[in-house]
Amino acid sequence: MTYRIAELPGDGVGTEVMEAAKIILDGVGFSAEYIRGDIGWEFWKSEGNALPERTVELLKSTDCALFGAITSKPKDEAAKELDPSIRDKGFVYFSPIVGMRQLLDLHTNMRPCMAFPGNPLNIREGVDIVVFRENTEGLYSGIEWWPLPEEVREVFMKHHPKWARFNELPPEDVAVTLRVISRKGARRIIRSAFEYARENGRKRLTLAEKPNVLRETSGLMTRVARKMAADYPMVKMDEANIDAMAMWMVKNPQDYEVIVSSNLFGDVLSDLGAQLVGGLGFASAANIGDDYAVFEPTHGSAPKYAGKSIVNPTAMILASRLMLRYLGENEMADRIENAVAAVIKEGRVRTRDMGGDASTMDMARAIRDAL
Numbered sequence: 001m002t003y004r005i006a007e008l009p010g011d012g013v014g015t016e017v018m019e020a021a022k023i024i025l026d027g028v029g030f031s032a033e034y035i036r037g038d039i040g041w042e043f044w045k046s047e048g049n050a051l052p053e054r055t056v057e058l059l060k061s062t063d064c065a066l067f068g069a070i071t072s073k074p075k076d077e078a079a080k081e082l083d084p085s086i087r088d089k090g091f092v093y094f095s096p097i098v099g100m101r102q103l104l105d106l107h108t109n110m111r112p113c114m115a116f117p118g119n120p121l122n123i124r125e126g127v128d129i130v131v132f133r134e135n136t137e138g139l140y141s142g143i144e145w146w147p148l149p150e151e152v153r154e155v156f157m158k159h160h161p162k163w164a165r166f167n168e169l170p171p172e173d174v175a176v177t178l179r180v181i182s183r184k185g186a187r188r189i190i191r192s193a194f195e196y197a198r199e200n201g202r203k204r205l206t207l208a209e210k211p212n213v214l215r216e217t218s219g220l221m222t223r224v225a226r227k228m229a230a231d232y233p234m235v236k237m238d239e240a241n242i243d244a245m246a247m248w249m250v251k252n253p254q255d256y257e258v259i260v261s262s263n264l265f266g267d268v269l270s271d272l273g274a275q276l277v278g279g280l281g282f283a284s285a286a287n288i289g290d291d292y293a294v295f296e297p298t299h300g301s302a303p304k305y306a307g308k309s310i311v312n313p314t315a316m317i318l319a320s321r322l323m324l325r326y327l328g329e330n331e332m333a334d335r336i337e338n339a340v341a342a343v344i345k346e347g348r349v350r351t352r353d354m355g356g357d358a359s360t361m362d363m364a365r366a367i368r369d370a371l
Helices: 014-027 041-047 053-060 075-080 095-104 150-159 161-166 183-199 217-229 242-251 263-276 312-328 329-347 360-369
Strands: 004-008 032-036 064-069 108-114 129-133 204-209 236-241 258-261 284-288 293-295
Touching: 004 014, 004 053, 014 064, 014 312, 032 312, 041 183, 053 095, 053 161, 053 217, 064 095, 064 236, 075 129, 108 183, 108 263, 129 183, 129 263, 150 161, 183 217, 183 258, 204 217, 204 242, 204 263, 217 236, 242 258, 242 263, 258 263, 263 293, 284 312, 293 312, 312 329, 312 360, 329 360
Parallel strands: 004 032, 004 064, 064 293, 129 258, 204 236, 204 258
Antiparallel strands: 108 129, 108 284, 284 293
16 A cells, blocks of 8 residues: 655754655655655745645545654744745744644644663663543643733633632733643543553553642543443553652653653653653654554754754654554564664764764764664
């Protein structure tokens, strides 16, 4: 079977790590037609949209997507970099990866954090955690105001007494972001985490939230998880407050198998987990919905390294492994994982972050040769 794969290299080093991943995919015999899509900072600057509608339509015509890296900047900085011909036209920057997650309803973000033996960057050995992060809601819902509109202020004052201490502040001195948790969103991410644990023989699932303070939003996540746990007697569910969870992941990461959380909390914990096992050069992610999925390394675009072929492509290669599992090509996925493990354990080829001098393509070719 030949798959149609949307190829979205994006910005900076995205092009280099994408090419490295394709070397590996070719090496395992993956048959694909790669269709390149426009995404990233250059399209924001020239068109006022980092995720053009033509790219969204392309995604809908493919089986799934491989995504490289993206440059994102705060709103004011982004506005200054627009082409002069489209400045002051009302364009507002929005992260294209967040946009894809919401437009395509990619509700589940899965981040494996596995310590490969022999990796000199491992902070802790024996770590094998998978973080499940709700991908479309929470504090990343995109519902924000600054300055605060008077109508919104009046609604807050009418419906919540705790707003009173902010009510006299000038509109330009108040910014508000809503943390939106729906029962549907909570059910989907928690179900995804439990199903993964059941299918992969993992015995422990930890919900990381903050219901003692965020009583309504984290409270809803907690209620949904407790009810759903009854459907999975083979998986022990426990709960931890998000701040304590960060501490326990550093102190005893080997104790955890599957962690599930809301959007921002899961974002933080998955990066923490990545650093435990070598950093973002080893951190891959799957963004999965009911009908589509996007696979990515979680590092940034690293513009200062672009074109130098010095970045570690392992995260992108592991993202391609996640793509293969999504497509049901498990034998190919296993071969990639085993080859990555073999190259890291041998230690002959190491990129600069690992203390070596191998180029991006040197690392890719070494993994290909180990397939």
